[in-house]
Amino acid sequence: MGTRVAAAVTGRLGAVLILLVTAGLTALVFLTSPAQPAAEPGDGLPAGKQSTRVTELADRFASGRTEVAVVVYERRDAPLTDADRAAVERARAALAGTAAGGQVPPAAVADDGRAALLAVPLGGTGDALSSTVDRLREVVRAGLPEGLRAQVTGGPAFGRDIAAAFDGADVTLLLATAGIVAVLLLITYRSPLLWIVPLVVIGAGDQVVAKLLPWVAGLVGERTDASVSGIVSVLVFGAGTDYALLLISRYREELRRTPDRREAMAMALRSAAPAVVASAGTVILALLTLLAAVLTANRTLGVAAAIGVGVALLFGLVVLPAALVSLPRGIFWPFVPRLGEPDPTTRGLWSRVAHGVGRHPARVLAGAAVVLAVLATGLLGTSIGLAQTEQFRTKVESVTAQEALARHFPAGSSQPVTVIVAAGATDQAVAAVRGLDGVAAVARPERSDDGTLGKLRVDLRAASGTAAADDTVRRLRSTLAGLAGLAGSDALVGGAPAADLDKRDAYTRDNRVVVPLVLLVVLLVLVLLLRSVVAPLLLLLTVIVSFAASVGAASLVLRHGLGIPALDAGVPLLSFLFLVALGVDYNIFLVTRAREEAAARGDTRAGVIRALGATGGVITSAGILLAAVFTVLGVLPVIVLTQIGVIVGVGVVLDTLVVRTVVVPAIALLLGERFWWPARPAVRCARGRRWAARCDGVAGAARRVRRQPSYRSR
Numbered sequence: 001m002g003t004r005v006a007a008a009v010t011g012r013l014g015a016v017l018i019l020l021v022t023a024g025l026t027a028l029v030f031l032t033s034p035a036q037p038a039a040e041p042g043d044g045l046p047a048g049k050q051s052t053r054v055t056e057l058a059d060r061f062a063s064g065r066t067e068v069a070v071v072v073y074e075r076r077d078a079p080l081t082d083a084d085r086a087a088v089e090r091a092r093a094a095l096a097g098t099a100a101g102g103q104v105p106p107a108a109v110a111d112d113g114r115a116a117l118l119a120v121p122l123g124g125t126g127d128a129l130s131s132t133v134d135r136l137r138e139v140v141r142a143g144l145p146e147g148l149r150a151q152v153t154g155g156p157a158f159g160r161d162i163a164a165a166f167d168g169a170d171v172t173l174l175l176a177t178a179g180i181v182a183v184l185l186l187i188t189y190r191s192p193l194l195w196i197v198p199l200v201v202i203g204a205g206d207q208v209v210a211k212l213l214p215w216v217a218g219l220v221g222e223r224t225d226a227s228v229s230g231i232v233s234v235l236v237f238g239a240g241t242d243y244a245l246l247l248i249s250r251y252r253e254e255l256r257r258t259p260d261r262r263e264a265m266a267m268a269l270r271s272a273a274p275a276v277v278a279s280a281g282t283v284i285l286a287l288l289t290l291l292a293a294v295l296t297a298n299r300t301l302g303v304a305a306a307i308g309v310g311v312a313l314l315f316g317l318v319v320l321p322a323a324l325v326s327l328p329r330g331i332f333w334p335f336v337p338r339l340g341e342p343d344p345t346t347r348g349l350w351s352r353v354a355h356g357v358g359r360h361p362a363r364v365l366a367g368a369a370v371v372l373a374v375l376a377t378g379l380l381g382t383s384i385g386l387a388q389t390e391q392f393r394t395k396v397e398s399v400t401a402q403e404a405l406a407r408h409f410p411a412g413s414s415q416p417v418t419v420i421v422a423a424g425a426t427d428q429a430v431a432a433v434r435g436l437d438g439v440a441a442v443a444r445p446e447r448s449d450d451g452t453l454g455k456l457r458v459d460l461r462a463a464s465g466t467a468a469a470d471d472t473v474r475r476l477r478s479t480l481a482g483l484a485g486l487a488g489s490d491a492l493v494g495g496a497p498a499a500d501l502d503k504r505d506a507y508t509r510d511n512r513v514v515v516p517l518v519l520l521v522v523l524l525v526l527v528l529l530l531r532s533v534v535a536p537l538l539l540l541l542t543v544i545v546s547f548a549a550s551v552g553a554a555s556l557v558l559r560h561g562l563g564i565p566a567l568d569a570g571v572p573l574l575s576f577l578f579l580v581a582l583g584v585d586y587n588i589f590l591v592t593r594a595r596e597e598a599a600a601r602g603d604t605r606a607g608v609i610r611a612l613g614a615t616g617g618v619i620t621s622a623g624i625l626l627a628a629v630f631t632v633l634g635v636l637p638v639i640v641l642t643q644i645g646v647i648v649g650v651g652v653v654l655d656t657l658v659v660r661t662v663v664v665p666a667i668a669l670l671l672g673e674r675f676w677w678p679a680r681p682a683v684r685c686a687r688g689r690r691w692a693a694r695c696d697g698v699a700g701a702a703r704r705v706r707r708q709p710s711y712r713s714r
Helices: 002-010 010-032 050-060 082-095 127-140 155-165 167-187 196-220 226-255 261-292 294-327 349-357 361-381 396-406 425-434 467-482 495-528 534-561 571-601 603-637 639-676 681-685 689-694 698-704
Strands: 067-074 115-121 149-154 412-422 439-442 453-459 492-497
Touching: 002 492, 002 698, 010 196, 010 294, 010 492, 050 082, 050 412, 050 492, 050 495, 067 127, 067 155, 067 396, 067 412, 067 571, 082 115, 082 127, 082 294, 115 396, 127 149, 127 155, 149 396, 149 412, 155 396, 155 425, 167 196, 167 226, 167 495, 167 603, 196 226, 196 571, 196 681, 226 261, 226 294, 226 425, 226 571, 261 294, 261 396, 261 495, 261 571, 349 361, 349 639, 361 534, 361 639, 396 412, 412 439, 412 467, 412 495, 425 439, 425 453, 425 467, 425 571, 467 495, 492 495, 495 534, 495 571, 534 571, 534 639, 571 603, 571 639, 571 681, 603 639
Parallel strands: none
Antiparallel strands: 067 115, 067 149, 412 453, 412 492, 439 453
8 A cells, every 4th residue: 555655646647736736725725714713811721710710700890801001100210200290190191091991090109209100901802902002102101201211011011012022923933944944954965956845845834834723723712823833833844844854865765776766756755654654643642632731722732733743744745755756866966866876874974873882882871871860950950930020031111111110019019819709798808818918909899780799909019920929829719718708609819910820730730631641642652663562661761861851951051041040831841742752753763764674684783773874864964953943933032932942952952962873772782682572573584585574664565665566657
């Protein structure tokens, strides 16, 4: 069946049809792609949590689902003057038409007299809310006395600044990613022509995925925002180029042995496809484990990224071969592979590395283990959790305004806690909350339209997202849950500080559930692919060790190189997912080739050394390219993406240069035939040619294909 598929893909008619159908379907996707669904309040919050339920109940109050933007007026060198106070009042009157409800509460002046706050309630969501924040910033800066500074912070302002960080991000990421891929492909192939083909094919696949994302959003019920599209785009380019590198490497090998380029591509496709499909399948299944997450954002990313890898696989194993066989051998110019030309991988750098590992496997394994252990010590100083003001790599107005606010007012004033209780328990709740440690102020309660519920605004002393704010939210929930007379009132604590806490708790839960699922999926795929038990367990162990070393090393870079104090709560899970799924790719490429060579040579040692020499160049190129592509996420000023890019980039380099080059080959050499237990590919194939058709893995299949007559169409 594989032979017939390869023949169909590489035949003259088949290749042309594939390219035409691909062009047609791509155009159809572009023409029919729907718009992204509108953003809704509560998007991204974990289902069933108190903060989510508070958001859902907001419509029952006259204030509705409003958010508060806080204007901070500050004079650093002296108290506010009369002219300053007059400017604040003018802005308050001017903002009445912008504010939800048509009025802005009177300004609050700091005790030291050097700052004032205006709390402006705003309605709307998404782009409409962002536009309102932009207008508000223009109004408050107009006509300010010299020396007085006005800035806007609060939830809507933070949201606007995050959105601004992604303005033009699609184009920036696409250009940066494509540029890096182009340069590295040009260096890898040393051809002014060949690099264009995989770049165009994978780039087309990336744009198809981008147009499919709105359908993903409709499927999972949440927008695929710029952060999701950025991660998916990087993943498509990285994975797709990896598959292209492996296929073209095999194609080049076959061109030295086969006079007909179409037959050579069929052989290359038949040989490379099992490893590539297994690799992509592992990544897709690992990404789909995010469907077990409680955070909708994680589920959205899982589905979107899985579709992206699937499209990359389709373009890499179907469209790319069709495009390459439609071009002459000269596409490799100036290093055109000639029939009968010796294989350079048998005597090059990676052949010497392979024989070096083969001579002293125990020593190199011990050295690699020491290196990984030292890097893993970076975990000792790694902490999890960033405050909202620590989400940007550059200073933005919402952050500098929050810092100004914290100099004169309680830091939590810009993003209060919202408490909803039964109307009859409102007074009890106010009395209980007012005396709690960490609470700065409690506003006058608001009653729901039907009179059954009461809502309290509670200002905290600590800023949202900090450990102190988390502790205060926990105290509020504990106090209200245990207060006499509130047992049946469904007291709920929400607002930005509570939502931040609920998200972090949801990430913790997702870590406990998703991480074991990812490991299980990877293990099952390896067992099915290798028909072995020992090798999959050892490969999985190497990936886990590599992850620990990667996070440790990346944490040192982030803390001491970039000045980022901690990892965001969502970074460990996503980094683990990408590193384990992508890191095992290189092990699959190496070990499947080692199994093939061991089967062909009847000796595991010779097979491993040959496989390392043959795949060293292409896997190293793929790893460096994938690491470079992920670091592109750092072009955006959002710390979460920077952290994911650095951790995955460092991890892929470690996997490529240490785990795949040293650790896995050394383990296989030390264990010999036991590495494949219970399978015995080398022993069975060493018994004679009559066993060739029964050999495990690709080698037996490759020999069967080579015995087939040449394709008549060529």
